[in-house]
Amino acid sequence: MTSASLEKSPNVDDWLTVSSDNLITIRTGKVDIGQRISTSLAIIAAEELDIDYDRIHVERTQTGVAPDEGVTAGSNSMEQSATAIRAASATARHHMLLLAAKALEVDVNTLEVSDGLITSRDINRSITYSDLMEGKEFGIAVDTNAKIKVPSEQSVVGTKVVPKGLNEIVTGNFQYVHDMTMDGMMHARVVRPPHYHARLKSLDENKIKKLQLEGVKIIINGSFIAVAHEDEYRAIKARDRMAAAVTWNLADGLLVNDLYEALLSNPRVSHQLVDGVPDDEPIPKLGNPPDEATKTISARYEKPYIMHASVAPSAAFALAEASKIKIWCHSQGVYILRNSAAEALGMKPEDLVITHVPGPGCYGHNGADDVAFDAALVARALPEIPVLLKWTREDEHAWEPYGSAMVMELRGSLNRQGDVIEWSHDTYSDTHSMRPFPGPNGLGPGRLIGSRYMDPSVPPTPPQPTGGSHNGKFRNQDPLYTFPNRRIVKHLVKDLPLRCSSLRALGGYANIFALESFMDELSLEANMDAVDFRLMHLSDIRAKNVIEAAAEAFGWPGNNSKGVGCGLAFGQYKNIKTYAAVAIEVEVTDNAEIKLRRAVIAADAGHVIDPSGLIVQLEGGVIQAASWTLYEQVLYDRGGITSRDWDSYPILRFGNVPSIKTILMERPGKPFLGAGEATTGPTAAAIANAVYRATGLRLRRLPLTPEAVKLAALS
Amino acid sequence: MTTFTLLVNGTNHSFETDPATPLIFILRNQLNYTGPKLGCGLETCGACAVLVDGEAELSCTRAASEFEGKQIITIEGLSLNGNLSAVQQAFMDEGAAQCGYCTPGIIIAVTGLISKTSKPSDGEINEALEKHLCRCGSHANVIKAVKRLTAGGPNID
Ligand code: FES
Ligand code: FES
Numbered sequence: 001m002t003s004a005s006l007e008k009s010p011n012v013d014d015w016l017t018v019s020s021d022n023l024i025t026i027r028t029g030k031v032d033i034g035q036r037i038s039t040s041l042a043i044i045a046a047e048e049l050d051i052d053y054d055r056i057h058v059e060r061t062q063t064g065v066a067p068d069e070g071v072t073a074g075s076n077s078m079e080q081s082a083t084a085i086r087a088a089s090a091t092a093r094h095h096m097l098l099l100a101a102k103a104l105e106v107d108v109n110t111l112e113v114s115d116g117l118i119t120s121r122d123i124n125r126s127i128t129y130s131d132l133m134e135g136k137e138f139g140i141a142v143d144t145n146a147k148i149k150v151p152s153e154q155s156v157v158g159t160k161v162v163p164k165g166l167n168e169i170v171t172g173n174f175q176y177v178h179d180m181t182m183d184g185m186m187h188a189r190v191v192r193p194p195h196y197h198a199r200l201k202s203l204d205e206n207k208i209k210k211l212q213l214e215g216v217k218i219i220i221n222g223s224f225i226a227v228a229h230e231d232e233y234r235a236i237k238a239r240d241r242m243a244a245a246v247t248w249n250l251a252d253g254l255l256v257n258d259l260y261e262a263l264l265s266n267p268r269v270s271h272q273l274v275d276g277v278p279d280d281e282p283i284p285k286l287g288n289p290p291d292e293a294t295k296t297i298s299a300r301y302e303k304p305y306i307m308h309a310s311v312a313p314s315a316a317f318a319l320a321e322a323s324k325i326k327i328w329c330h331s332q333g334v335y336i337l338r339n340s341a342a343e344a345l346g347m348k349p350e351d352l353v354i355t356h357v358p359g360p361g362c363y364g365h366n367g368a369d370d371v372a373f374d375a376a377l378v379a380r381a382l383p384e385i386p387v388l389l390k391w392t393r394e395d396e397h398a399w400e401p402y403g404s405a406m407v408m409e410l411r412g413s414l415n416r417q418g419d420v421i422e423w424s425h426d427t428y429s430d431t432h433s434m435r436p437f438p439g440p441n442g443l444g445p446g447r448l449i450g451s452r453y454m455d456p457s458v459p460p461t462p463p464q465p466t467g468g469s470h471n472g473k474f475r476n477q478d479p480l481y482t483f484p485n486r487r488i489v490k491h492l493v494k495d496l497p498l499r500c501s502s503l504r505a506l507g508g509y510a511n512i513f514a515l516e517s518f519m520d521e522l523s524l525e526a527n528m529d530a531v532d533f534r535l536m537h538l539s540d541i542r543a544k545n546v547i548e549a550a551a552e553a554f555g556w557p558g559n560n561s562k563g564v565g566c567g568l569a570f571g572q573y574k575n576i577k578t579y580a581a582v583a584i585e586v587e588v589t590d591n592a593e594i595k596l597r598r599a600v601i602a603a604d605a606g607h608v609i610d611p612s613g614l615i616v617q618l619e620g621g622v623i624q625a626a627s628w629t630l631y632e633q634v635l636y637d638r639g640g641i642t643s644r645d646w647d648s649y650p651i652l653r654f655g656n657v658p659s660i661k662t663i664l665m666e667r668p669g670k671p672f673l674g675a676g677e678a679t680t681g682p683t684a685a686a687i688a689n690a691v692y693r694a695t696g697l698r699l700r701r702l703p704l705t706p707e708a709v710k711l712a713a714l715s
Numbered sequence: 716m717t718t719f720t721l722l723v724n725g726t727n728h729s730f731e732t733d734p735a736t737p738l739i740f741i742l743r744n745q746l747n748y749t750g751p752k753l754g755c756g757l758e759t760c761g762a763c764a765v766l767v768d769g770e771a772e773l774s775c776t777r778a779a780s781e782f783e784g785k786q787i788i789t790i791e792g793l794s795l796n797g798n799l800s801a802v803q804q805a806f807m808d809e810g811a812a813q814c815g816y817c818t819p820g821i822i823i824a825v826t827g828l829i830s831k832t833s834k835p836s837d838g839e840i841n842e843a844l845e846k847h848l849c850r851c852g853s854h855a856n857v858i859k860a861v862k863r864l865t866a867g868g869p870n871i872d
Binding site for chain 2: 036162163165166167169170171172173174175176178179181231232233234236308309310311312313358359360361363390392393612613616619620621622623624627645646647651652653654655657659660
């Protein structure tokens with residue numbers, strides 16, 4: 001099997017190196033963002049190389065060194081990087097066996113490997129990987145046909161290993177970019193305007209002079225303003241004082257029309273989807289229901305802007321030396337960041353060296369790229385001084401690119417037997433893709449927030465409709481169900497108020513929330529059990545299996561009485577990745593609070609490499625999506641974002657975490673499927689469906705707060 | 716600038732710093748104990764928790780000088796001899812972390828909790844962890860780790 005990653009980096013040496021003591025270093029363009037990709041990749045390399053898992057070291061991703069594998073996103077890492085590393089490891093093993101046969105003067109077929117020690121069955125001599133390869137290059141291409149192990153030969157894959165980095169995490173020794181130090185370093189903070197459209201009007205020179213006399217460095221580049229000091233606390237205080245020295249031209253402020261109204265009525269670019277892919281045919285009108293329809297219902301679902309809301313504010317370390325700037329940051333795509341940041345700074349890409357250093361979980365495109373660019377601006381103004389720039393909690397909440405608000409309008413018709421005979425789904429949303437991909441006319445730089453404020457400033461990049469399959473706002477919009485007569489239309493809506501980009505699952509979260517809520521609504525119209533109704537409309541056996549497994553383990557239909565209810569929902573991420581069904585029991589209290597009691601996940605992620613890591617991803621997805629669903633929406637007014645801390649933007653806490661049971665389907669030999677995002681959409685719909693069974697209230701606007709429940713009860 | 720002394724992980728350290736500097740900056744930037752994390756600086760996320768005389772407390776806003784005469788233990792201090800504490804081991808066994816940024820604070824909170832109550836109820840566990848945010852959704856495994864620790868075996872459900 002080949003992969004795009006191998007086309008760009010075709011040689012074994014691109015992917016792995018053998019050093020002393022049989023230590024193996026593997027390189028990947030995919031970065032570990034807490035999703036345990038390094039653990040999975042190490043398992044795969046250990047398996048194919050027949051070497052102890054602990055001897056595998058996964059190197060940090062650095063531009064110019066690591067394979068360029070684009071962005072770590074979309075649950076693609078396993079397919080792309082793991083496929084490449086598996087083939088590279090198998091090729092390397094085979095190559096080393098040939099070398100060993102020569103060195104030991106034996107037939108290669110007599111050789112066996114155990115933990116990197118190659119022994120011949122015929123003679124009593126052995127040689128190690130290090131003996132053969134230490135300090136040497138393989139000098140061969142990855143053989144995509146190299147023999148890889150079949151499941152019955154595997155001894156590491158599918159077993160429980162200690163995740164890479166976990167020991168360091170629990171002892172406090174794991175190094176995040178926030179923890180980096182260098183001699184002579186300074187701590188920097190940015191002084192942000194009140195909102196996107198404000199620009200620098202005037203400065204109080206006296207206040208600035210005073211700060212400078214106290215050793216504070218002040219960086220002013222157009223409307224980009226930052227402070228730096230050797231002492232972190234003094235840098236923080238200097239930031240506050242500098243903020244008081246700036247007057248902003250506030251211009252018009254943020255647009256505050258009704259968000260959902262705007263989504264439906266603003267100018268837009270529309271495309272219909274066929275098999276999950278947009279085309280350029282005219283948009284089909286939503287006509288009268290088919291003649292055989294006995295029932296037709298429609299519903300509108302709404303999702304607000306939500307945040308990535310990483311627990312650590314974004315940070316980056318930077319150092320400008322001679323003509324180069326080095327940046328250490330937690331970007332998910334160091335190559336695209338490098339190219340766009342270099343363009344914004346008027347530098348050659350090679351003069352910008354970006355190394356990935358772990359940060360907090362990011363769940364998509366959070367502030368990581370932006371802060372790296374901010375740090376570059378500060379470092380360039382302070383040559384030879386290493387700078388650690390941290391965003392504040394407020395910066396992170398108010399300036400990260402959010403997950404887009406969305407409206408989904410659905411209509412479905414049933415025939416007498418309860419079959420869905422017509423299905424329509426319109427999704428209205430801003431872009432979900434503002435990663436700093438380079439492009440003509442400053443499109444890349446325009447996606448970095450700092451570039452809007454520096455001089456000369458770069459205007460924000462206008463969103464463009466995306467193509468491809470199940471991308472952006474139309475991810476999982478086209479259902480896996482066997483409906484005839486589908487009308488699936490996506491609308492890229494313009495002139496919306498907030499800055500957006502990719503957030504875990506992109507449009508898939510809200511589209512599945514809508515379509516799986518609507519499935520329950522239709523099953524009621526059809527007088528059918530919600531699980532049976534889904535099974536009846538599926539032909540994909542793996543999809544059916546996860547739904548049946550979840551229903552069985554959950555004890556479907558569960559307890560539905562007096563404020564308690566159960567819901568189930570399903571999705572196959574992008575219709576090609578992990579299948580997941582989620583069942584949840586909720587209690588709606590007298591105060592209209594939704595309490596999550598228990599959840600069951602059944603997932604089919606293909607051949608499982610790292611079962612514990614997979615479970616953590618699936619369960620983490622349920623917990624995060626439960627938080628989005630119950631609590632989260634970014635609030636703003638004309639003066640700017642008002643969700644500026646954890647009080648104004650609450651997220652789920654320990655007190656409302658359900659007990660979770662996860663069932664993994666056994667699929668030995670099947671391709672591994674990305675799973676990081678698979679449970680998010682089903683979780684939202686399962687909760688809404690459970691609330692309906694607990695209360696009789698169908699909630700279609702997220703989040704499902706007590707106020708929302710009370711409002712629905714009134715109407 | 717005044718001089719003050721802090722007892723951190725069993726060793727006394729003297730500082731000549733603005734005594735209003737919050738404890739976390741002294742721990743991280745002067746003593747190089749970077750286990751306590753800065754998550755909000757507003758006492759709203761729990762990432763900066765350390766043990767102060769055995770109780771989990773937040774270190775991101777209160778002045779370092781307030782901690783004079785008290786025994787401060789950071790996450791690093793739980794395994795100074797190279798052996799993991801029982802709480803750390805339970806987190807290892809349950810894989811109770813993803814990105815791990817929230818983990819030191821949570822381990823400190825759990826350590827503080829079980830030093831007082833060896834068999835905490837669900838309510839007590841939630842109360843001890845209520846201040847602690849985890850965005851990766853490691854909660855389920857954290858709770859399993861706590862139960863493993865307090866029930867003396869892996870949690871079976
Ligand atoms: S950093 Fe102290 S509570 Fe958040
Ligand atoms: S593990 Fe990432 S925030 Fe908790």
